[in-house]
Each structure stands twice: as structure tokens, then as C-alpha cells.
Amino acid sequence: GVVRPGRRAVGMARLHRLLDRLPVEALHALADPAWLDGIGCRTLGEVRRLPRAGLTRRLGPALLARLDQAYGDTPARFAWFVAPPAFAQRMDLPGRIESAEGVLAGAQRLLLALAGWLAVQQAGVTRCVLVLEHERYRRGVDTDGTEVPVGLAQPSRDPAHLSRLLREKLDKLNFHAPVTGLALRVEAMAACVPHSDALFPEPGGTPEDLGRLLDTLMARLGRDNVLQPRPLADHRPERANRWCPVDEPGGNKAASLPDPQPERPLWLLPQPLPLPVQRHRPCHGGPLALLSRPERIEAGWWDGALATRDYFIAERADGLRCWIFRERPGHAAQDDGGEYRWFLHGLFA
Template sequence: MPGIPPAPPGRLRTAPPVRADDGPGGAPGPAEASPSRPEASSAPRPDLWLALYFPHLCLDLIHQAGEAVADPLVIIQEKGRQQWVHAANRRARQRGICPLMPLAAALPLCRELITLPRHLSAEQQALDALAGWGLQFTDHVHQPPGEPLILLEIGRSLRLFGGVEALRGRVLEALGPLGFQVRAGIAPCPSASRLLAQWAPGTTVTDGDALLRLLREAPLETLEDDPKRQERLRGLGLRTLGDLLRLPREGLARRLGPELLRELDRLCGRVPDPLPRFNPPARFEHTRHLPFEVDRHAQLLLALESLLWMLAGWLRGRGLGVSRLRVALHHHRRVSTPLRVGLLSPSRDAEHLLEVCREVLERTVLEATVTALTVSAQDLSPLAHHQGQTLFTTGSEQRADLQQLLERLRARLGEDAVKGLACVADHRPERAWCFMKMGIGEGDPGSQVRPSTGVRPVWLLDPPMASPCPVTPVETDERIESGWWDDGDVRRDYVRASTPAGQGLWLYRDLRNPDGGWYLQGLFG
């Protein structure tokens, strides 16, 4: 909200926004955090709202698209027949260009000024995705239409996350990889949390009386008001909300209407302020429009990264994992390029999803420049919450590491290049196995084959090698007579033996051969 004076120093617990610079021309800063202080002895009231305000949403979307624009840049919006500056990055502001300035007045200040139109649909889609992302922290999320803001009711989530400050820190930490500049405020009612996020970002107030004392210091510009009413209030000599709250309610309603009183009552928490819950879509499909045409894989990965972190939060809020992703690269006047990303088991690890997507993308030849990309999640299934790291690495964690390695190999080399082994219901060793695609579960028929009763080596020779009779004592292992129906008739007596050096051998005598020759078919490790 432009034009709102900052909060008075020394009275509020404030913290900087997630990123220090308010435009894509600067580097990201640390996640927003407030100084540590002990929790109050009395639990906060059940209703507690966290407001997340995104003051530079349109510029953040350009930054997420992989474009760290170093030149002066403005986002323009048409009002009537005139074009106005809606937002300006840091380089443009250094030239004296600011929001609400006519474009005709901005162009003489900077000849190399880059102008991009504002895309309201893209901003709203990003806000909807953020609202769905917020469901991992609470089941009550509200996104006011047309405002760069989401509201989260966190009162019922405090015990789960360890208190107000711990929850606030978790939210802002999770927001960091998304690439948005955010200002946060916490208050017992949604209207007050919104005001704090815009006027005094980083402030946390859990008590109604403390909130009222703080609101009295806020300037009148913090009210969601029309310009005419603001002029009338200033004409009465009012400058802060405290000046307004001291006026008689009857006279205030008679002069300025009852809606102002209702707004003040909602702001102070005197009356309920029910907000509808955000209704998330049944499936995740998000499109990121790129401000400039992109022809490099590195730029596409930057745009893809924020979408995957958004997807991870969306999945976590529903207790789901994804087994298959579809990434579509859109071109100008050409058919989209589809990228299919498959996993061996469901996952919602954003970093792992990004690594697998990186392998697929890097072996994709870009036939044309990319103007947008779409990520859609397919094959969703429930996924249990991971309770944290333990002191020692467990077997399941080791299997997960191996599985992630196999997924990256499949993404880099192709799904047909990495295969597993499956058992086949056949007694003949050379026919008792086959290749299979990775990812087949317990329902695969090969996993139901009963193992052989004998001890068999994994290392088999193909074809078996004629061998002299073993000189060490021989242990009879098993006899196989099979295959007469498929022209693969075998009759063999298998034995285990060892060389003088201790190498384990698996040999058989061919009973169909009158001479009864020995053949080496396998080696034991």
C-alpha cells in the first residue's frame, strides 16, 4: 500500500521482509525472523491470524522467471487512455521513477527504461497457488480477491508447530525458496493482521488490549478507504486511528456512514469477521508466463524451481506425494514440448524433484524459444509425514538414497536404459530371471515367484563353460529336469565346489551327455 507512513520506532517488534531488496535487481536476503523472546505464560486466544503481504508481486514473478533484470524496469497499467507506472524496480526508482507516475513522465527520466504490461491473471494465479501452499500450516486460508495478500488462521496450529514465533519462522523459512518478497503481521483478527503486515511488518500481537494501543498510533492511510473519505477525515484534523477512535460513534456514523464504524470494529476485534476458506483445486496445474523468450536451460530451471517448491507445499498440505510430473514448455506459434518426469515412488521433496527435472530438461533439445511453462502433478498417492532425522542412518533411508539415484539415472539416460531384475517361474537358472522396468510394485507377477530351495549364485555364466571335474570334495545341491515342452530340455545334477584359492563354484553334470561332462555355470561371491 503506497503512501503509508512507517510505524514509529522503538515501540514495535518488527523484522525485515524476507528479501532485503524490494525489486529483482538485488540479491535475495535472509528469511524474515524476529528476535527470540520467551512465549507468554498465557496461551493466545484461539483466533490468531497471520497475514502475508506481497508488495512487489508483479516484479517477483519476473525474478522467478529467471530474469534478474539489471536495467531500469517498470510494470505499466492502463487507466482510461493513459498508461501509469504500477511498479518499478530498484534501478528505475534510482532514476526518480515511482509508482502512480504517468509513463509519459517516466520515459524522459530514463531512455533505456524497460516497460512490461501488468498481467492480473498471472498475479491472481500466483496468489491462488500461494493460498494452496499455505494449507500445509492451517486448514483455514483466505485470499482476498484483487489483493496481494493471503491470510492464515494459525490459532489452532500453535501446539503443532511449537508456538507463535516457531510457526511464524517456519512459514517464512518455507517461503524463502519461492522467491517472493513478503511482509508478515500477526494479530487476533484478520483485518488487524493485514494492517500490521502493510504498516509494521514483523509485528506480532496476541492480546486484544495491546492491539488496541498499537492501532491508535497507526496513520489514517492504513484504512482501506476511498480518497474522498480520506480528504474529509484530514479536513477534520484527524491524522491517526487514535484520533478517529476518540470521536463519538453516533456523530461519526452520521457524518461518514455506518460502514466506517463496522470497519473500525472489525479492525479492533469488537465484532466477528468471518472469512470464507480458500477452496483449493483438486489437482495441481500451474503455468508460469515468462516476461521474455528463453532459450537456455538454466533460465528455465530457475522458473521451474519456484513452481516445484509451490507443488511441494501443496502436496504437504494434503499429505500426498507425486509419482509422475508433466512439464510443458510453451512456444510462440508452435506445439508445446512435453517433458515427462517419473519417480519410482511418491515424493514431495522439492529439491529431489528439481534434480530429476534437471536431468530430463538437460537432455531435451529446445527447438524454439520458450514463452511459458506448465507443471502438472499426476499419479498422486498418500505419503506419510517424515518425523525428522535420527542419529543413525536406517535401512529405509539407505533405500531412499538408492532410489533417488536410480530416478536421476532414469531421467538422464531414459527410462528404458535403467532396468531391474525379476524372477520367472522356471527352474532352469538361465531362464529364471528377466529384465523389468523400474518402479513395478509388489503386484508384479515376478515378485510372487517362490525361490529355489537350493543355494544359487547371482553371477551366472552365459553360456556355461566346460570345466574339468572338481578335485575338492563335492556337495550335491539339486537336480533339474525341465524344459521338454519348449525345446529347452535339460537334465542336470548341480554341485557346489571350490578352487584351492577358495573361490566358490557352481557346476552341473549334463545327464543327457553319455560322457557326463562338467560345466561351470556360476560363481559364488
């Protein structure tokens, strides 16, 4: 059959009648039921009919305050749990652990505690550190703890995802001494509000899926080997961008760039390649035909690396599109014969 829920709503008058019938044993934490029975009070209703001043003198104010809250005469005030502003917890392991699997199994409790703390904060961790506490004074040497940093491209509080990243780190770790304790601390976090699932999922996965992939790559290849471009406020192409780790704070924020942007090549050469000139036309495996008007860039006078260039989109006979430039008049790249040198700086896809 159908099981009815164990609660129901009643009116205040009926609530008072129901409470009046409860035995004084319900007040055992606030008053001695035997003492109340000795003065002739066997129910809560009989206790409430006693003079309040005398009852307060004999038993203190806590009893009447709790009765008033139960009967709805005064509001109930609760001391709600407040999460600490920072997360740092440690635990002792049941034995001397010398394997990644053992450490990971012990760290699950810390990861679950971290997930709960992050849920209260409505945040996700972007960098945390697991410290492996080694057996002290082993062979007469006081060993220091081993720090295992974990960085994330996007904030997350999923303990399963954090556990996978931690496994990648621990699998590459050499245990020079047994581990007897673990400590986990959060070094950086960011707001992390759960998103609703789309009715029609985007092809290629969600941004969360991409973030998990980047996190896994960082754990396997190292933080300095998984980079993303960050635009800089410089018109010189070779200085208009820098590469930074994907988990660097602010690294995934779009820069404020003017709109519309001039067309740029997919590949930029590390250094501009000088081009030969035949009949006043630059050549790269053959003469190049200019397809665009010049885009003038003049910048760098403030740091001693002045660039005075006119950029063009050029095309070779076989369809290869190049990004080339020539130095402006008066630049040191002008040769003795009056010809201005041309350079290849990038290739279009």
C-alpha cells in the same frame, strides 16, 4: 518484555456480553449500518433484540444465521478446500526463454504448487512431465511442445529434489525454439508418508537417500540404464529373473519366494559354458571337486525349452567355487559315448 498472545478463552456468558457491545459497523457485509442506526440499533445486542421474523423479512436469513453462529447458538459450517484429483498446471513465461537456467527458474512455481498438492494427497510423485511450450509459427512453422519426463525410484514431494532432477534433464536438452510457456502434469504417484528420523542413523544413509541417488542416476544416464532385478516364477536360473527400470511400478517390491532359498552364485554366465571331462570329473582350469548334493531342476516343458539338470557347487584346487550342472539322462546334450556333458553356469564370490 514478553508479548502475550493475541487471543484468550472466555466463558459463553462473557462472550455474549463482549459481542453485544460491538458496533453495527461489524455487520457491514450483511446489512447497511446506516439503516440499522436509523431504526435505533447501534450495537449487535440491540440488533439481536429485534423481532427475528421481521428482521428476516427485511434483511434476509443470512444476518441472523451469522449472528447465531457468532453467539454459539448454531454450529458454523465451513466449505473446506478440496484438492483436485489430478495435477495439471501451466504458466506463461515473462519472455522468450532459450536456456535451461531460464526454464528451471520459471518451473519453480509449478514445482511448489505440485509439492502443495501432493502434501494434501499424502502422496509423492513417481513420474511427471514438464512440457515446454514453444513460440508458435516461428519462421512459418507451428512447433510442437517438448516433453521432459522425470521418473523417480521412490515417491517424493520435495521440490528441491524435483528441481535437481529437472536440471539434469534440461542440461541435456537442445532448445530448437524459444520457450514461451510451461505445463506440468503428474502421470504416476504413490503414497508417501513422512518417516520419523532414527535416533541412531543407519550407516550408508536412509532409503530416501538411496532413492534420491537412483533418481539422479536415471536423470543423468537414462531410465533404461539404471535397472534392478525382479524375480520371476521360474526355476530355470537363466529365466528366474528379469531386469527392469528402478522406477517401474512394482519393481521394488519383494517377490514371494520359498524359504529357505538354495545357495546361488553372485555371477551367472549369460550362456552355460561347456566343461571338459577328465576321468569322469568336470574340469575348469583343473579338476573340480563337488561340494554339495545335487539340486535337481526340471522345468520348461510347457514352453518348449525343457531343462533337466542336476546342479552342484564345485571347488577348484585354488579355492574358486563354481556352480555347475550336468544334463539329466535322455537329454540331447548326452554325447554319443555315454558321457553326460557338464556346464559352468555361475561363479561364487
